[in-house]
Amino acid sequence: MLRIFVFNLLLICPLVKASISCDFIDTVNITGGYKDLNQNFIYKSEVYPHGTYQEFSYVEDFFKTRVSVDPHIRGCICNFKPCIRLCCQGDDKNIPHCSESTKFTVLNEDSEEKTINLEDNKYGVLVGRSCKDMFEVENQTPWKLQKNGSLQSSDGYFDYNKFCFGISNESVAVPYACFEEDDMSAHHRHETELIVHTVGMLISIPFLIITFFIYALIPELRNLHGKSLMCYILALILVNSLLLYAKHNNIEKFEALVLYYSIFLTFFWMNVLCYDIWRVSRSNISNRSLRGEQKTFLKYCLYGFGCPLLITVIAVLIDHFKPFHNDYHPLFGQFGLMHHNKKTKAIYVNIPILILTLVNVVLFVDTSRRVWSALDSGIDKKSDKRKEMFRKRFSICLRLFIIMGVIWLMESISFFSTDYSERTSFKHTFFQITDFISCIQGLLIFIVCISDKRTRKLITKRCRSPKSSTDDGITYEADFENNDESLNVMVY
Template identity: 25%
Template structure:
């Protein structure tokens, strides 16, 4: 369907009188402007030559699709003066969740700080000084960037009509925003940019819900196995519980973030962060335990309590450090250090993953733990490789059986690492990539991440020996 719309858009553009060398969003509707005898038009005391006008029977929406409308004449005025896009007539207000403008605001402050090509700034009346462009209300679901109410929603309007959004460093053309009066802090109407919410794709949410169900089944199955009290099974169950809790909390957050009070949102963010860190650490413990067991030829006595203390206390320490740094930076200068502090509750009931701080407090610890896992994995694989037939023949039968079991445990870790570890590693790579190109489609990494629970169930439970052991028990 999307392909058909693109093809139709190209056909429409070809058969209509588009203005050569002029972007659609650099034009204005000349229906109410005066046409001179030579075919040119006068718009705001600016004469638009005939060669800079054309007939249009469509409008372009924020997502790039075309919408057919009655034919009219447009002029390429933005090549002659500065332009700014409004959602609708400058005296009206935009209705929330509707493509509709209502009312008539008699008095509001039309002054906006504009940054010019030479880097200077000035507060000017953009309604009078700029060409006001009306392309129709772009969408029903939209949001407002209001730095007067929320300092994190700062923006810059440039002389060429482009908008810079501060919190994620993105730059937008007139296709992706429009100005309109909006009631701000203190009940005062101000000219603020409005942007469209991206259409929600629930595919990832559905996969994650199914994944959580399969993770619960995996946990239940491991409790039914005869050796569920063994250290390896205990650590695996803890890993599965942490992963399930992480998935569940992060999915619940997307649905409830707009209904939580700030205090509840903060507590929710802390619990989610703690669960995620525990998940990474339990995978490390499973790997470390496999490496030690094989290195000690199956004679290792595992101190389960120490392993538990390491995971729970290390995750708590990481959380405490993040909260402390966030609190200190917030109180020193919350705007200046925004992109470097963890940012609990800044944009959601989670940490700030839009700025470089995510590399320090989220993706950074994840990367360190994954690299440690890779190191342990290489050492374990090398230990197995070095074993020769002579050494194996010297083992007692019990030791041989224990060694075989340890190898099986190592294979389980290998599968878990390939499922979760590699996916998390790709998530770090996708984060770094998105820092330089925020428009990249990351579905290729989001879907495998969300489907971890399904794959883990298949590779750890749906095995002949595991199913037989559950059946016999």
């Protein structure tokens, strides 16, 4: 009889506030469960051994502040299974991704796409931010979820209670990491880079638009090379606008595909520009019919717009049918532009761009050699004339080099260099400078385009006489054998 009384007393009496074997932040509310004869606490089929549960009359906010609440029982769920922390479930204005979904997609430690279902009880689910100051692990930063629930990224290693997941409406996990003192410099670096890139693009886009309208409104500049340059500038406006948007928003699949297409659109039109300059440098034709120029421009359009479309379609088909290992699938829009895996970015972005850029450099070198040879063959021996020739020679080569995208070549070198987290301070500074120069490419192109005396005269003429027109049916290109001054026409 005494044994029955003691047993019932244990069931109905409040739990003794013994020490618990985990931090408060690693506990979940298990009120509503019951104790068995072995002093284990049972809640939703989970067994919490003695010492892993306790009654609390408070909750802790961000590890520090205690807030009084009604007494409730909490258990150390992370003592016997890996835990995943959700930043929130429902509506939290401080976290942009706050879905009520119980399923979401992550990359596991083998770089494979994995769907986690929180209802299958494989993970302990903790809800609420684990610290007050958190920053979003950027889309461009590769990260993987380890088997023990921790997060590995190029920003560092985060224990399960040092980060949390926001879940987008598309059921994609967006990690937020705690802002620790040791991470201050890394976080400030990311913030500084974001500001620099944003400012650079905001400077670049208006100058690109101005340059486009200069060529659109001045008929004398709308020769074959001028129209090709206009297409290149349009591609730059598109890609810079999308990149600026992606810097501050999580892009979805359609937006990622448009961005992917626009990136290649830029490089293929850059290739068209370089080929056109190279073609003119090899030609001795001083004039061409308008119809012939239109046919050539049509071919340029088929190449400049068609090749990026073909590459995008192939990538979309691979992404849809997934014929290879997951490391080789783009996964557009699920983790920013595409899969964080370095192999994937190399295959689908960096290697094709590097090939195009190297082709452009070869064309540039050969064009420069031909320009140099043409100038030498017709040079006057007078000192002043020689100085003027060298000035033009340098000016033309510089313009070609900028237009052909040496900046983008540096981007490829940046990608294939040491991992971001392993870079020295010098490398960080160097690539930050090249990144900023890349961002203000629109300003540089504007300066290149108006630095030519002939172009400035045409702008002035257009402003004074808005109805100026071109010669009927004839456009002029460089004649390297006969006229030194026509070299400037080649660039534009």
